[in-house]
Amino acid sequence: MSGSSFSPSRVSKGSSLLTGSDFPDPDVIRVDDTYYLVSTTMHFSPGCAILKSYDLIHWEWCGHLYDTLDETDARALKNGRNCYGKGMWAPSLRWHDGTFYVCFAVVDKGVTHVYRTSDIENGPWTLSVLPGLYHDPSLFFDDDGKAYIIYGNSTIRITELNESLTGPQPGGLNRVLVKTGETKQLGYEGSHFYKINGTYCLFTIHSLPDRWRRVESCFASDSLTGEFTGGIVFNDDQGYHGQGVAQGGVVDTPDGRWYAVFFQDRGAVGRTPVLIPLAWENGLPVIGNDGKAPLEAVNLTARPGYAYAPLAESDAFDAPVLKAMWEWNHVPDDTLWHVGGGFLSLTAGRADRDLTQARNTLTVRCTYPVTEATVRLDGSKLALGGRAGLCALQYQWSAAALRRTEAGFMLSLLKKPANDQPGEIIAAEVPASETVTLKAVFDFADMKDTVSFFYMENGEWRPLGALQKVSFDLRHFAGVRAGLFHYNVEAAGGEALFSGFEYRITAP
Known part of the structure; x- marks a missing residue:
């Protein structure tokens, strides 16, 4: 890094293993100088973790999107039932025309929730329900204001939504973007969809065909109705037991650089976010340093000297409310x-x-x-x-x-x-x-x-x-x-x- 905008006081460094803890399926956006990240919480309450950062490296709690989903016997551990591994999956976070949106599949109910607010840090959030389970959804707003949802497992589709985001737009776009084809391993899923420099980009994860290893692919097109072409753009495990780093969002910095926030399976501790530098060539991402995720993360901070509250810490239980970590x-x-x-x-x-x-x-x-x-x-x-x-x-x-x-x-x-x-x-x-x-x-x-x-x-x-x-x-x-x-x-x-x-x- 060089130049006056990269003065030493603004350079932030840390481990590329961002939280070191289980914040899977991350999606990330930037609004002005602040980055926000959302993550899957499954069956836990409160749910849909929301974090914030000023440098993409160090994170602290904003809170959660909801206190509880609607109570059912399974969600409340009643009558011998449970909701383990279900609940909410893979949130998509977007900011459009002054409104924050979060969209995710509610696996045990077979529906998709869409939330919106003008204040991501304090709420309140308004919920609308999209009938049907849109697996690993990515919410996308095009330049003309039309909204789309991109989703699926093995077969990835795009569906245009109505203005209220409560269902498909009658007569609107509804098509397949890519298909995995025959495989005994995990097919395309974990969609993240963007329009970057005039090109539509679909990021997905899947496994290598001959063995389990998480990798990231990207497919691009110059129109929503055109052919999406591409393939594997990142295949690295940081030298950690063959555990591939993939699935998550990409985001730009105020000065125009790009990063990916993907996650890595790290055994029992869970799925931990990893920060990886990214560049663009011919409409497709080039991720990592020579295809590798560095162990150290370096970025600029918008708030030099800012003291981040820890994501997990000791608790004397003095306050009448629980800390966000619980x-x-x-x-x-x-x-x-x-x-x-x-x-x-x-x-x-x-x-x-x-x-x-x-x-x-x-x-x-x-x-x-x-x-x-x-x-x-x-x-x-x-x-x-x-x-x-x-x-x-x-x-x-x-x-x-x-x-x-x-x-x-x-x-x-x-x-x-x-x-x-x-x-x-x-x-x-x-x-x-x-x-x-x-x-x-x-x-x-x-x-x-x-x-x-x-x-x-x-x-x-x-x-x-x-x-x-x-x-x-x-x-x-x-x-x-x-x-x-x-x-x-x-x-x-x-x-x-x-x-x-x-x-x-x-x-x-």
Whole structure:
């Protein structure tokens, strides 16, 4: 970088692994000097994460687009149902004529939601429902103001929408843009559509045909009715276990440079955004440095010296509202929790067989390479059959749990049974007092993907059971999270009080 516009005070550097945590399917835009990013949240509430940045490298929370989707038995973990891996997928973010738009598929309902607001940071958002499931949609506004949605899996289509964005425009454009053809691997999906320098550009991801590896393709045309031609434009894994970097948005800087924000599968920690420089040649993108995603990201910042709030941090639970980093596992029951005065209170509202069916588990994303989560738990008000503590939430879950039994309090390592059975097994346990301090250490470095649980005894950390494996299982379709939970396997009742939550990101 050279010239007066690239003065040292304006240069921002950092890891190209932007968040180090699970913010999949990113879409990104710039409005003036501010970048905004939206990401999939699946079954978690509140949903559709919104981040902002002034340099594309460092990000902080704006918040979420919605508190909850409409409550159903599956979304609220009622009557034995759940919504794991469903909910909202792959949001598209656009800014057009002073209005922000977000569009995404609601997988469990088979519909597509379109939201709009004039203020992305504060809302309010207005919802319209587009009947039908438009898979991995990209919302596009052409120069003449007409709106289109580009979507699909293997076969990618474009459909013109009516002015209210509530359905197809009668007699409007509706055609296939590209087809994958025969393949045993993942076909085209994850569409992102733009008009750049007069050329229409369709970005999609897919797998290499001979093996699983995520790659990015781009197809271009000089008109919406013309032939879209192109192919693979990026195929790199940053030297990380063959995990390809692809799927996401592209964005320009105020001084006319371009970047891609794609994501990479990083094992159990989830799908993490990566920043890659981009240039244009003959209407097609040239991504990376000699086709590689650099490990260091460099850009200009619009706000030199700006202090970004962390995406995940410690929490004393002093405020009467939760920090933006927290998301509930499914739709919570708001009558059974409260926060403030130094405590998070969770009450068991019914009997539940195991952690994954328990309501009101409060989660936070883990961060690469190593995350340590610590919390103090007062279980004096637990009822018989109650268990509360600190968990690693994914399909193959595990947890450090304080249990109240007829014989007194026990501190147990709970985990999901083998053979996909519901319920829980006790892998280890020790006698305990009614108040305990717990720690979970998540190690994702070099795909280790483990969690170790500890408890404090006489000022020293003691291991609780053996090292546990964690994984990214498509049945949950989310990175493993640290979670605070309370449920009862016998009956409703009891209260767990959490305090002094500490969150640290460390080296392996």
